[in-house]
Amino acid sequence: MIAPHRRHGLWLAFIVHRLSGIALALFLPVHFWVLSLALTDPAALDGFLQWTHRPLVRIAEMGLVFLLSVHLFGGLRLMALEWLPWSARQKTMAALATAGSVFMALWFLLSGYRMA
Amino acid sequence: MEAQAEHVTTGDEASVHVRVWRGDSGGGQWHIYRVPVRRNQTVLDVVTWIQQNPAPDLAYRFACRVGVCGSCAMTVNGEPRWTCRTHVNRVLRDGQLSIAPLRNLPVVRDLVCDMTPFFDRWSEAGGGFVPGIDRHRPLPAIAPDTLARRAADAAIECINCAVCYAACDVVAWKRDFLGPAALNRAWSLVNDERDRGNRERLRAVSGDAGCHNCHSQQNCTQYCPNLLDPAGSIAGLKRTVMRAVLKGEF
Numbered sequence: 215m216i217a218p219h220r221r222h223g224l225w226l227a228f229i230v231h232r233l234s235g236i237a238l239a240l241f242l243p244v245h246f247w248v249l250s251l252a253l254t255d256p257a258a259l260d261g262f263l264q265w266t267h268r269p270l271v272r273i274a275e276m277g278l279v280f281l282l283s284v285h286l287f288g289g290l291r292l293m294a295l296e297w298l299p300w301s302a303r304q305k306t307m308a309a310l311a312t313a314g315s316v317f318m319a320l321w322f323l324l325s326g327y328r329m330a
Numbered sequence: 331m332e333a334q335a336e337h338v339t340t341g342d343e344a345s346v347h348v349r350v351w352r353g354d355s356g357g358g359q360w361h362i363y364r365v366p367v368r369r370n371q372t373v374l375d376v377v378t379w380i381q382q383n384p385a386p387d388l389a390y391r392f393a394c395r396v397g398v399c400g401s402c403a404m405t406v407n408g409e410p411r412w413t414c415r416t417h418v419n420r421v422l423r424d425g426q427l428s429i430a431p432l433r434n435l436p437v438v439r440d441l442v443c444d445m446t447p448f449f450d451r452w453s454e455a456g457g458g459f460v461p462g463i464d465r466h467r468p469l470p471a472i473a474p475d476t477l478a479r480r481a482a483d484a485a486i487e488c489i490n491c492a493v494c495y496a497a498c499d500v501v502a503w504k505r506d507f508l509g510p511a512a513l514n515r516a517w518s519l520v521n522d523e524r525d526r527g528n529r530e531r532l533r534a535v536s537g538d539a540g541c542h543n544c545h546s547q548q549n550c551t552q553y554c555p556n557l558l559d560p561a562g563s564i565a566g567l568k569r570t571v572m573r574a575v576l577k578g579e580f
Contacts, residue, residue, distance in 0.1 A: 218408030219497050224548040295546055297569065300562040304548060 227308040231288040234281040241278060272323065280319035287311035343367075346418060348376055351430035352388065354439045360428070361385070373413035373421065374402050377429060377441065389440035397555065400489035403496070404441050405430040410496040412555040432496040448492045448511065455512035456534045459519060460527030470524065478521040485518035485563050487556050494550035494560050506539040510550035510560035513541050517563035520570055532571055533580060541567040 220226075251259035265271060291311045295304070345364040352361050363384055365376050374392055381388040392402035397415040404413050407423050410432055418427065435443035463469070472479055494510040495501055501509045508516075516535050519525045535541050541564045550560040574580055 219410065219549055219553070220499070220547075222549075222552050224546070224552070225499075228545055228547045292546060295565055297572075300559075300565050302559065302562070304551075304561070 223305045223308050227288060227291070227311070230284055230312075231292070234285040234288070237281050238285055241281075276319045276323045279322040280315050283315035283318040284312065287314045346376065346422065347426045348380065349426070349428040350377070350380060350385075350388070350441070351428075352385075352440045353437065355437050358437075358440075367418075371418045373404070373406050373411065373416045373418060373427070373429065376418060376427065377404075377413065389438070389442045391442050398489060400491035403432055403491040403493045403555075405432055405496065410493040410553055412491055412493060415555065432492055434496050434498065434501045435492065443492070445492060447505075448490070448495050448509070451495075451508045451512035452515055454534060454539070455508045455516045456519065456527055456531030457512055457515040458527070459522070460525050460530075462524060462526035472523055476523075478523060481566065482518045482521035485514050485521075485558060485560075488514055488518075488558060489556060491555060493553050493555055497549035497553040499547055499549065500543055500545055504539070504543055507543050508535065508539050508541070510544075510564065513544075513567055514550075514558060514560040514563040517566050520567065529580065532567075532574055535567050536571040541571070544568075 220229075248259065248262060251262065266275065288308075288311050291307050294307070301307070344367040346367055348363045348365050349360045350363060352358050363380050365379050368375065374395065377388070377390050378392075381390065390402075390404070392414060393399040395402075395414045397412055400412070402413045403410060405411075405428075406413065406416060406421050407426075407428050409421075411421070413429075421427065429441065431437050431441050432443045435445065435447060438444050488511060490511065492511065494514075498507075498510055500507050513535060516531055519531060520528055544561070544564045546561060546565075548561040551558075551562070554560065
């Protein structure tokens with residue numbers, strides 16, 4: 215239950231940025247460990263990559279792409295907020311960051327991307 | 331489950347179901363009142379009706395009733411609002427109204443908060459004007475269309491209602507955070523060409539409790555009843571502090 219004073223886009227943008235940051239901090243060590251398999255155990259890496267072609271895993275990957283995108287665009291929004299001349303269009307910028315992230319996630323899902 | 335006390339006094343007349351938090355710094359409970367509906371009724375009208383009818387000992391604070399004095403702010407259905415200019419029919423939720431004291435400030439009694447911490451933050455943020463000339467020298471002319479003058483203008487209409495202070499989660503998490511109103515005041519003085527206190531002011535607003543604590547949730551701008559933009563003021567302070575650091579000014 216979100217408290218009434220937090221039910222607006224910019225507070226939600228704040229919490230999404232924080233939670234996506236935590237999620238990425240948890241994801242990245244696993245990601246680098248998987249990449250390290252290319253050197254230590256290529257067969258295991260191939261097996262893992264085959265596993266990522268399953269539809270449910272792919273949808274989960276779309277979630278990761280969304281987290282990465284929303285943290286990236288949200289971070290750019292915050293840097294613009296703090297470094298550039300102030301704009302009253304803060305909600306528009308948060309909406310654009312979210313829309314860009316949704317676009318990136320859907321583009322990833324629909325692109326037919328395959329790891330060779 | 332919080333205790334509730336019910337006071338029903340209006341018979342069959344169309345009424346609003348109102349929960350009012352009553353107590354003091356040691357704790358309190360919700361009291362329920364049935365308040366008759368009136369045309370163009372404000373939340374302050376509701377509180378006043380309760381005080382004048384079933385609860386003469388209800389403590390609340392107001393003065394001007396027209397959105398100038400900034401003394402009647404309360405938490406209405408979980409959101410900080412100036413009650414004198416908040417119409418009941420715009421904030422009713424399922425026909426109900428809950429009214430409580432402002433968040434982030436100590437309660438004196440019922441709906442009255444102790445504003446001391448709020449004004450302490452003003453002082454700590456360098457909110458006092460520091461004159462640069464005495465009465466024997468002429469006042470410098472300040473063009474109304476300069477960037478600094480317009481920035482000061484945008485921040486200057488604060489009525490000290492503490493709605494932004496109550497809305498701010500960072501204030502709730504870090505009690506010594508200067509808060510949006512004090513930082514907004516500091517920003518208006520940073521842009522005041524007559525003021526000579528900026529060196530100390532920028533130190534004050536960039537300290538441990540200063541503007542860099544702001545997480546840009548912008549609850550302050552969302553709720554400011556005068557439509558000011560304290561979040562923009564805080565961002566302006568951050569830029570000004572950074573420029574001063576890069577120039578080696580402190």
